[in-house]
Amino acid sequence: MTIVYRYGKTYYVNLTNRCPCKCIFCVRNRTDALGDAECLWLDREPTPEEVISELETKDLSESGEIVFCGYGEPTERLDDLIAAAKMVKEKLGKKVRLDTNGLGNLINGRDIVPDLAGCVDRISISLNASDPAEYLEITRSRFGIGSYQAVLDFIAECRELIQGVTVSIVGGYIPEESERKCAEIAGRFGVAFRVRRADRSVMADGHPSDGCSEPMLRQGLFARSREQRRASCRD
Numbered sequence: 001m002t003i004v005y006r007y008g009k010t011y012y013v014n015l016t017n018r019c020p021c022k023c024i025f026c027v028r029n030r031t032d033a034l035g036d037a038e039c040l041w042l043d044r045e046p047t048p049e050e051v052i053s054e055l056e057t058k059d060l061s062e063s064g065e066i067v068f069c070g071y072g073e074p075t076e077r078l079d080d081l082i083a084a085a086k087m088v089k090e091k092l093g094k095k096v097r098l099d100t101n102g103l104g105n106l107i108n109g110r111d112i113v114p115d116l117a118g119c120v121d122r123i124s125i126s127l128n129a130s131d132p133a134e135y136l137e138i139t140r141s142r143f144g145i146g147s148y149q150a151v152l153d154f155i156a157e158c159r160e161l162i163q164g165v166t167v168s169i170v171g172g173y174i175p176e177e178s179e180r181k182c183a184e185i186a187g188r189f190g191v192a193f194r195v196r197r198a199d200r201s202v203m204a205d206g207h208p209s210d211g212c213s214e215p216m217l218r219q220g221l222f223a224r225s226r227e228q229r230r231a232s233c234r235d
């Protein structure tokens with residue numbers, strides 16, 4: 001099972017496959033492979049110690065930061081995310097980035113941003129839409145129509161407590177006018193804005209997030225079923 005994988009020069013941590021969303025563009029519906037990983041479906045969730053041990057086997061010299069991302073939403077494992085991120089900084093001397101769908105407060109039932117601020121240098125938050133209905137249509141969040149406001153609140157708080165905040169959308173899945181509105185929202189927050197580009201010929205009916213987004217969008221389309229693919233991962 002793949003706990004750590006490299007994409008380009010950067011190393012990513014695959015902490016969990018859990019996620020409260022079923023985004024229409026999620027790359028998990030399309031491919032198991034990403035970067036140098038053949039399969040990102042986990043047999044079990046790794047401990048923070050296993051994450052660090054795995055990272056210690058890699059040449060991290062060209063990886064400017066370690067990114068918590070993977071095939072799921074990292075804040076689903078908040079305590080382990082925080083523990084692993086702190087070890088990355090203290091033991092490995094690396095900066096930490098979190099790629100998240102921004103629903104961590106709903107997932108954990110409390111305000112998690114102060115905790116994240118203590119161990120995350122940069123955070124990339126998937127906005128994905130310009131209003132609550134559009135967001136729900138795109139992400140199919142299990143938290144329902146209130147999810148969008150939760151993401152906006154999360155962005156606002158991160159802006160106050162974390163230095164590097166980026167808001168992102170996946171280009172081509174919402175109308176251009178909505179994309180413009182998303183850029184305006186990021187502008188009002190005073191944070192960076194990024195459009196992640198999806199190859200729709202590949203992602204015909206799937207979706208990505210920043211945690212598992214941009215690099216994944218460039219992967220090929222697998223013809224096998226999801227269950228077949230999961231089974232083969234465990235071979």
Ligand code: SF4
Binds near residue numbers: 026072208
């Ligand atoms: S794109 Fe990210 S947030 Fe959306 S379903 Fe996939 S893992 Fe979850």
